[in-house]
Amino acid sequence: MKDSKRLVRILDEAHQSASPITCSAFLGFYLKDSGIIQKAVHDYLVQTNTEVALMDSLNRLDERSNVTLYNSYLLSDNLYKAIEFGAARAEKFNQVIMTDAHVLEGILSFLPDTDKWLDILQLTSSTHDLLVTLPISRVPMTPVTDIKAASLIDKKEILDFVKEHFSLRWTEQVQRLLIEDNGIVLIVREESRLAGFCCYQKQNAKRAVFGPMGVRKDSRDSSYGRSLLLSALHDATENGFRELLISEAGPIEFYERVLPLQLHTKEKG
Incomplete structure (x- = not known):
C-alpha cells in the first residue's frame, strides 16, 4: 500500500x-x-x-x-x-x-x-461529483499511449475485463454505454492486454458525464489513468461539450493534479 x-x-x-x-x-x-x-x-x-x-x-x-x-x-x-x-x-x-x-x-x-x-x-x-468547465486553455499533453474508442467487436473482452477487475455494477454500466448512441468507451492496451478503460456519455447538449474509469491493479503506476482522462476530455471538447461532470469521483487527488475542478451539488429530481 x-x-x-x-x-x-x-x-x-x-x-x-x-x-x-x-x-x-x-x-x-x-x-x-x-x-x-x-x-x-x-x-x-x-x-x-x-x-x-x-x-x-x-x-x-x-x-x-x-x-x-x-x-x-x-x-x-x-x-x-x-x-x-x-x-x-x-x-x-x-x-x-x-x-x-x-x-x-x-x-x-x-x-x-x-x-x-x-x-x-x-x-x-x-464520493463526490466534480465539474470541469470546457474548453481548458492549458491542459498537459496526453502521454503517447494506444487509446482508442471501443467498438462492439471489443464488447466481450471489455466486459470480461471490467467484471474481473472491478464490479458487476460497473460491468452493467459499461455494457449499456457500449450499445447506446450517446455513450463512448475508451480503452488502453499494454502490449496486447487491456490495461484500462474509461467512459463518458451525453447528459445534455452542454454537458457530458465522465465515468466509470478503471486501470488494472498491476498497471496503476503507469500513466494510463491520466491518459484516459485527458483523452476523454479532449474528445468531449471536440464533440462540442462545455462541461465534463466527473461522476462519483473517488480519488479526488488524482483529478486535482490534472484538472481545474469544483465540487458539484447533485441536482434533485
Whole structure:
C-alpha cells in the first residue's frame, strides 16, 4: 500500500513541527492544504464554529497515547491506528494508494463523540461529483499511449475485463454505454492486454458525464489513468461539450493534479 502525495506532504509538514505527530496536528496540517475537500471541511468548521471543539476532542484522544514509528515518522499511537484503518479501507475498495481522506476517516471514527462529526465524515469519506468547465486553455499533453474508442467487436473482452477487475455494477454500466448512441468507451492496451478503460456519455447538449474509469491493479503506476482522462476530455471538447461532470469521483487527488475542478451539488429530481 502506497501513501498518496498529499498524505506524504501532510506528514512531512507536521513532522517539522510536532513529535510525535498527533491526530490534532494531522488535522491542522490537513486543513492548511489547498484541496477542494480540505477547503470544504475548513469552511464547514468556520461556518459551524466547531474547529476548537474538534481539536479539543482530538487532543483528548491523544492524551497519554503511546508512540509508534511509521516509515520515518514518529506518530501518536492513535494516528498510527488511523493509518492502519486507512490502509484497510483502501484495500477493501481494491485501491493501491492510501489517501489523507482514508486516514482522517479513521481519526474521526475513533472519537467518542463521532456522531457530532458525521457531516465531516460525509465530506471526507463519500464520493463526490466534480465539474470541469470546457474548453481548458492549458491542459498537459496526453502521454503517447494506444487509446482508442471501443467498438462492439471489443464488447466481450471489455466486459470480461471490467467484471474481473472491478464490479458487476460497473460491468452493467459499461455494457449499456457500449450499445447506446450517446455513450463512448475508451480503452488502453499494454502490449496486447487491456490495461484500462474509461467512459463518458451525453447528459445534455452542454454537458457530458465522465465515468466509470478503471486501470488494472498491476498497471496503476503507469500513466494510463491520466491518459484516459485527458483523452476523454479532449474528445468531449471536440464533440462540442462545455462541461465534463466527473461522476462519483473517488480519488479526488488524482483529478486535482490534472484538472481545474469544483465540487458539484447533485441536482434533485
